[in-house]
Amino acid sequence: MISKWTGDRSAQTQVFAMFSPAAFFCRLIFLTLAGAAVMSKAVAVESVSLEHFRSSSTEVLTEGLPDGSLQIDLAAGFKGSPGAIVLPSSGKAWDFSRFSRIEAVIQNTGDHPIPVSLRIDNQGHWRDAPWSTESVRLQPGQTSTVVVFFGRSHGMKPSFALDRSEVTQLLFFAPGAEQSRRFVVKSIGALGDPDETPETWMTSESAMAANRLMLSKELPLISSSQLTGYGGASITGTESGDKLKIQFTAEGQVAKFRALQAKWDLSDANAVEVALGNTGQDTIWPQIHIDNGLTSSYGASQEVHAAAGEKVLIQIPFGSQIPWRPLITGDGSRLPIGHEAPDWQSKKVTAISFHGLPGKGEVQLFEISRIEAVVATATFPEWVGKRPPVEGDWVQTLSEEFDAADLNESVWNTGAVNHWDKRSGFSRKNVTVSDGVARLRFEQRSSRHNDDPEGGEKAYTTGFLDTFGKWTQRYGYFEARMKLPKAPGLWPAFWMMPDRGPSTAPRWKREQTTSGGMEFDIMEHLSGWGPYQYNVAFHWDGYGEKHLQAGTSDIYFQSDDEGFFTTGLLWLPELAVYYCNGAEVGRWESDRISDVPSIPECATVFAIE
Numbered sequence: 001m002i003s004k005w006t007g008d009r010s011a012q013t014q015v016f017a018m019f020s021p022a023a024f025f026c027r028l029i030f031l032t033l034a035g036a037a038v039m040s041k042a043v044a045v046e047s048v049s050l051e052h053f054r055s056s057s058t059e060v061l062t063e064g065l066p067d068g069s070l071q072i073d074l075a076a077g078f079k080g081s082p083g084a085i086v087l088p089s090s091g092k093a094w095d096f097s098r099f100s101r102i103e104a105v106i107q108n109t110g111d112h113p114i115p116v117s118l119r120i121d122n123q124g125h126w127r128d129a130p131w132s133t134e135s136v137r138l139q140p141g142q143t144s145t146v147v148v149f150f151g152r153s154h155g156m157k158p159s160f161a162l163d164r165s166e167v168t169q170l171l172f173f174a175p176g177a178e179q180s181r182r183f184v185v186k187s188i189g190a191l192g193d194p195d196e197t198p199e200t201w202m203t204s205e206s207a208m209a210a211n212r213l214m215l216s217k218e219l220p221l222i223s224s225s226q227l228t229g230y231g232g233a234s235i236t237g238t239e240s241g242d243k244l245k246i247q248f249t250a251e252g253q254v255a256k257f258r259a260l261q262a263k264w265d266l267s268d269a270n271a272v273e274v275a276l277g278n279t280g281q282d283t284i285w286p287q288i289h290i291d292n293g294l295t296s297s298y299g300a301s302q303e304v305h306a307a308a309g310e311k312v313l314i315q316i317p318f319g320s321q322i323p324w325r326p327l328i329t330g331d332g333s334r335l336p337i338g339h340e341a342p343d344w345q346s347k348k349v350t351a352i353s354f355h356g357l358p359g360k361g362e363v364q365l366f367e368i369s370r371i372e373a374v375v376a377t378a379t380f381p382e383w384v385g386k387r388p389p390v391e392g393d394w395v396q397t398l399s400e401e402f403d404a405a406d407l408n409e410s411v412w413n414t415g416a417v418n419h420w421d422k423r424s425g426f427s428r429k430n431v432t433v434s435d436g437v438a439r440l441r442f443e444q445r446s447s448r449h450n451d452d453p454e455g456g457e458k459a460y461t462t463g464f465l466d467t468f469g470k471w472t473q474r475y476g477y478f479e480a481r482m483k484l485p486k487a488p489g490l491w492p493a494f495w496m497m498p499d500r501g502p503s504t505a506p507r508w509k510r511e512q513t514t515s516g517g518m519e520f521d522i523m524e525h526l527s528g529w530g531p532y533q534y535n536v537a538f539h540w541d542g543y544g545e546k547h548l549q550a551g552t553s554d555i556y557f558q559s560d561d562e563g564f565f566t567t568g569l570l571w572l573p574e575l576a577v578y579y580c581n582g583a584e585v586g587r588w589e590s591d592r593i594s595d596v597p598s599i600p601e602c603a604t605v606f607a608i609e
Helices: 205-210
Strands: 002-009 012-019 027-032 045-047 053-055 060-064 070-074 083-086 101-108 114-121 131-138 143-149 169-173 181-191 213-215 227-230 234-237 244-248 254-258 271-278 286-291 301-303 311-317 351-356 364-374 424-426 431-434 437-442 460-462 464-466 476-483 490-498 519-524 533-540 548-556 565-572 575-580 583-589 598-606
Touching: 053 060, 060 083, 070 083, 083 181, 101 114, 101 131, 101 169, 114 143, 114 181, 131 143, 169 181, 227 234, 234 254, 244 254, 271 286, 286 311, 301 311, 351 364, 424 598, 437 460, 437 464, 437 598, 460 598, 476 490, 476 519, 476 598, 519 565, 533 583, 548 583
Parallel strands: 012 476, 027 437, 027 476, 424 460
Antiparallel strands: 002 012, 045 181, 053 083, 060 070, 070 181, 083 169, 101 143, 101 181, 114 131, 114 169, 213 364, 227 254, 234 244, 244 364, 254 351, 271 311, 271 364, 286 301, 286 351, 431 437, 464 598, 476 565, 490 519, 490 598, 519 533, 533 548, 565 575, 575 583
16 A cells, blocks of 8 residues: 655654555565476476375275365274375386485364374385384474485484385374374475485475474484583483483573584574473573574574473574664765674574573573474564554555556556566566455566567566656655565565656656665565565665665565565655564664655566576
């Protein structure tokens, strides 16, 4: 939504603007159609059909669902571990010799927690245990992935030397319980090069995409070399490797649980959850950090409070807890270190560290039973989508909720010069409006740029929106609610450019970032970063040799239940503040902040030439 606001600030009455798609206002979706994701590295995957199945006992009811998934109902009070068997559609054994593992996506659709196991079978006598198996524990409504390597079981430990060319069946089962339970197998796939091992996979990019577990009963500690205590702290693994035991005897001690090989890539998540139990006699106050290299108090961290015997689940959102500040002045001079929060990147998580806080007692005993990267849901302050983040008598200037039958072309343009890549063109056909949502669609379709018969022919086509020549404003609050594409190689953005009006021509002069003008990058996202990270920036003094810029790509966010998040810019004289989901993430106070009226723009183009 774009709105007009008037506010009484410091005895001055000014006109402000708000671009604000909230849950009941407008929404922007940057879409990608099949065929457009051309930049990613090919990964060999063989899908397993769920059409051929049977129950392993009478206590289990199995049903194929219309979407191709398999629903499994377990009766209450049964004994043993019956389940559902998935069989090869050919009637012969599967040949998975080209792969290293089987992955299955499972959702708990029942009302009670449930541990689900996947077993991969060869033909043979049960005494020889001719299978590989792993488990995952799911809370009600939770979806996760169980990963089974051929020849590994129970925490990826070496087991039966499975013949991956003669897999006879896949078995999904759960132990008996007093309550009836239900889960759904959403998909099964064979993945990974045949020489891949669990140790190399755990730190690969594909590992976190399949299973974000870092420590649990299903994925226990592999090596004691992952554990280090500093300053007298003790950190050890249990005999089964499924828990960490930590003891602090003095303040300031640190215990680290390190990635097995250099780092974890957690870019497909936006938080880490840690299950902690206080096993001592006193209340404890440790602090948990998600480290990139050296520990920094500016990175992702959370303080814990747990009474004696208490068990807590701590969620640590990604990103710096301190809003970003530019380390540059308006004339390009560098500022002293300390004005800008340090970098923190989800692709480079080296350790989970536990800190004994000063003044919180001398002896702290606790254990860690689970560490998992998760996708957390956002919470929003009440004002988001309704008003600006600061007090004042504000009046909306322009409201766009995209709730009409079609795009309001008295406000919006769908074409412009594409300065960002040479391969994609803009088309009105790739901007659609329905159900309160404007969709900017990127697809592999040849077209003429801007639908102009004389325009350049492009191999890819995308959507674009701006208000050039139709709506502009100086100062205010500008906000957008968006959902981003997940296909690799794309570059969606929401930004603002100067517009000095028709008295200044041609367009490139109207939009110059010199003479007081500035480009405000409110949200720029490279899909290769992962789905929960974006960039904010300022650009000024042109785009040539005098070009100056300041920005950070380390802004992390959480989405609402529909996958949308909200970004905003508060723009006042000599002040620009960036917001994400109602929280301040960046601020610059400078006499170089633009004083030229500007317009909002939205587009998706190629991130890689």
